[in-house]
Amino acid sequence: MNDFTGKILEVDLTDKKIKEKNLDKELYKDFLGGLGLGARYVYNNQVENVDPLDPRNTLGFVPGLLNGINLPLSGRLSVVGKSPLTGTFGDANVGGFFGSELKKAGFDGVFIRGKAEEPVYLNIRENESEIHEADELWRGSTKETIETIRKERGKNTRVASIGPSGEQESLISSIIFDGYRAAARSGLGAVMGSKNLKAISVKGNKEVNIANENKLKEIREEMVDGLSKKPSRVTGIIRKLIQPILPWLLRRGVTGYFDEGTLLDMFKEYGTSMTTSISTEMGDAPCKNWKGVGSRDFPYKEASKISDENVTKYQDRDYACATCVVGCGGIVSVGEPPFEVEEVKKPEYETLAAFGSMTLNNDVESIIKCNEICDLYGLDTISTGSVVAFAIECFEKGILSKEDAGGIELNWGNKEAIVELTKMIAKRKGLGDLLADGVKEATKEIDDGANECAMHIRGQEIPMHDPRLNPSFGNAYVTDPTPARHTKGGAGFNEMGATPNPFKEIELLEINRNEYEGKGNAHAISVKIQLLLDSLGICLFLGYFGKFPLLEAINAVTGWKRSKESLLETGERIQAIRQSFNIREGIHSYDFSLPKRVKGNPPLDAGLTEGITIDLDTMRKDFYQSMSWKEDGTPSEDKLIELGLRDVAEEL
Numbered sequence: 001m002n003d004f005t006g007k008i009l010e011v012d013l014t015d016k017k018i019k020e021k022n023l024d025k026e027l028y029k030d031f032l033g034g035l036g037l038g039a040r041y042v043y044n045n046q047v048e049n050v051d052p053l054d055p056r057n058t059l060g061f062v063p064g065l066l067n068g069i070n071l072p073l074s075g076r077l078s079v080v081g082k083s084p085l086t087g088t089f090g091d092a093n094v095g096g097f098f099g100s101e102l103k104k105a106g107f108d109g110v111f112i113r114g115k116a117e118e119p120v121y122l123n124i125r126e127n128e129s130e131i132h133e134a135d136e137l138w139r140g141s142t143k144e145t146i147e148t149i150r151k152e153r154g155k156n157t158r159v160a161s162i163g164p165s166g167e168q169e170s171l172i173s174s175i176i177f178d179g180y181r182a183a184a185r186s187g188l189g190a191v192m193g194s195k196n197l198k199a200i201s202v203k204g205n206k207e208v209n210i211a212n213e214n215k216l217k218e219i220r221e222e223m224v225d226g227l228s229k230k231p232s233r234v235t236g237i238i239r240k241l242i243q244p245i246l247p248w249l250l251r252r253g254v255t256g257y258f259d260e261g262t263l264l265d266m267f268k269e270y271g272t273s274m275t276t277s278i279s280t281e282m283g284d285a286p287c288k289n290w291k292g293v294g295s296r297d298f299p300y301k302e303a304s305k306i307s308d309e310n311v312t313k314y315q316d317r318d319y320a321c322a323t324c325v326v327g328c329g330g331i332v333s334v335g336e337p338p339f340e341v342e343e344v345k346k347p348e349y350e351t352l353a354a355f356g357s358m359t360l361n362n363d364v365e366s367i368i369k370c371n372e373i374c375d376l377y378g379l380d381t382i383s384t385g386s387v388v389a390f391a392i393e394c395f396e397k398g399i400l401s402k403e404d405a406g407g408i409e410l411n412w413g414n415k416e417a418i419v420e421l422t423k424m425i426a427k428r429k430g431l432g433d434l435l436a437d438g439v440k441e442a443t444k445e446i447d448d449g450a451n452e453c454a455m456h457i458r459g460q461e462i463p464m465h466d467p468r469l470n471p472s473f474g475n476a477y478v479t480d481p482t483p484a485r486h487t488k489g490g491a492g493f494n495e496m497g498a499t500p501n502p503f504k505e506i507e508l509l510e511i512n513r514n515e516y517e518g519k520g521n522a523h524a525i526s527v528k529i530q531l532l533l534d535s536l537g538i539c540l541f542l543g544y545f546g547k548f549p550l551l552e553a554i555n556a557v558t559g560w561k562r563s564k565e566s567l568l569e570t571g572e573r574i575q576a577i578r579q580s581f582n583i584r585e586g587i588h589s590y591d592f593s594l595p596k597r598v599k600g601n602p603p604l605d606a607g608l609t610e611g612i613t614i615d616l617d618t619m620r621k622d623f624y625q626s627m628s629w630k631e632d633g634t635p636s637e638d639k640l641i642e643l644g645l646r647d648v649a650e651e652l
């Protein structure tokens with residue numbers, strides 16, 4: 001008796017075939033589920049050097065190992081495949097209910113290849129999955145698609161859908177789940193579009209097996225208890241009292257009052273929107289397309305307009321992913337013109353920063369509007385906001401003219417222009433068509449000078465955490481097999497002071513934000529933990545709120561007797577297989593680099609990060625050594641064999 005079903009669905013859209021396949025049980029021990037299982041499957045089954053938009057690219061939807069049981073914050077799923085945006089291994093992690101539902105339908109994953117002749121959607125049910133025509137859904141928004149499928153299949157059906165952006169193979173397109181959560185990074189919406197696959201729906205009613213239900217019940221109670229009664233150092237009233245001096249404290253890097261209880265309270269109240277003003281003031285949120293200083297160019301007073309209560313005042317109701325007792329999400333609306341929005345998920349911090357501090361836009365209603373456009377058309381908000389900031393800088397420098405911009409005055413902070421350009425990107429209209437494939441592709445068509453404004457790593461726009469403040473984020477952005485990913489930020493989170501390590505059984509290593517040497521081991525442990533979370537389906541935020549007996553939970557659910565060492569080795573194995581995928585494609589992460597501006601070259605001239613140029617090479621070398629990777633980022637043969645990846649060692 002164990003949590004995994006041992007079964008996946010393999011779908012070939014070209015041949016219109018659906019096959020159930022049993023997996024070797026050892027695979028789960030080695031790779032768990034979610035990202036790990038997905039990465040191993042893609043490595044084994046993908047044709048080498050295939051174009052990501054070729055029908056032979058494999059796209060996987062893989063629930064975390066702990067999806068489908070009632071453990072708090074354990075409902076996340078990974079989407080995997082070769083990224084059309086970066087050409088590397090690509091993945092995107094998403095909350096919501098889809099992963100748990102897939103488990104309840106009896107599957108540990110669904111892997112899709114081929115291309116349908118006409119638009120289709122895949123409907124998954126135990127023993128009766130089918131490929132269904134979707135002509136009438138094509139060109140529809142994600143919302144229309146989800147509503148129509150639910151009318152056909154039942155209102156509790158879970159639906160993952162692309163919008164027109166994915167259909168048109170926009171390289172920054174996302175996949176929207178049930179309308180309220182997004183698998184946004186890596187451009188995997190375009191892979192769905194390239195397969196003529198509009199959506200996947202799933203409904204299941206199987207119970208997930210648990211080896212030791214009593215033990216799991218105990219752990220569940222401990223977790224629920226820990227997530228509801230955490231003492232908070234700073235209550236709501238004290239928070240309000242320190243507000244006037246908060247910018248002063250933040251500019252000096254003082255964040256000590258954010259203990260676990262305070263974070264938990266604030267997450268429940270505001271979600272990630274709580275951090276926008278704080279991050280901008282400290283220099284965590286990039287400002288003015290990475291060349292501004294938050295505390296000067298988008299100061300606390302302005303950033304507050306797109307932060308915490310100025311966002312939640314639009315909230316109509318709360319939203320929580322499956323099994324979550326925190327519920328950081330919300331559903332918002334805007335009633336007044338010019339940016340009316342009927343209903344959309346509350347913008348996350350990343351969205352608020354990308355369309356806010358990055359573009360110097362302090363108008364929260366316009367950001368909610370951009371968020372709605374991105375969700376309806378299926379676009380990644382980090383990339384889309386970054387592309388808009390890029391276009392504004394090009395316009396301000398005269399690289400793009402008003403005529404190029406379709407008559408829009410693309411100035412910093414021009415909220416109408418920002419919304420209009422976002423619509424153009426979504427519709428691939430005019431300049432928007434050029435921008436819909438991200439900044440790297442756009443520079444190929446724009447005059448000289450645009451390159452200098454294009455902030456990306458191997459094509460993927462950079463997340464909203466500035467390495468000049470927390471340098472290990474920079475290390476993560478260039479060493480992860482999927483470049484520019486903050487959720488694999490490793491020791492960047494340690495430096496931030498809010499480390500997402502929810503494992504009671506695993507200790508992190510202390511590091512100093514301002515030193516570059518000797519951080520390799522600390523970074524490696526944090527990265528492994530983040531990979532484990534993505535493979536278990538646990539929300540990264542759980543670690544903000546405390547430590548929980550997750551190793552015991554895994555053993556209770558599966559009946560295994562895992563140690564913390566074997567778990568960390570699993571994290572290392574997952575990173576090795578992702579990295580090996582890239583190496584086999586001829587891609588070496590040593591070639592990934594941060595744009596000079598993001599590295600601090602030249603450094604900023606004010607703020608907490610004034611004068612800082614980060615030493616990326618030292619951190620990268622240290623990390624490679626800690627992972628037993630060679631100087632070019634290739635895992636050593638000995639290490640691969642030690643991790644049980646002899647087949648990979650022989651192939652590379």
Ligand code: SF4
Nearest residue numbers: 095321324327328539
């Ligand atoms: S904390 Fe937020 S993102 Fe995480 S599981 Fe809960 S609702 Fe979802």
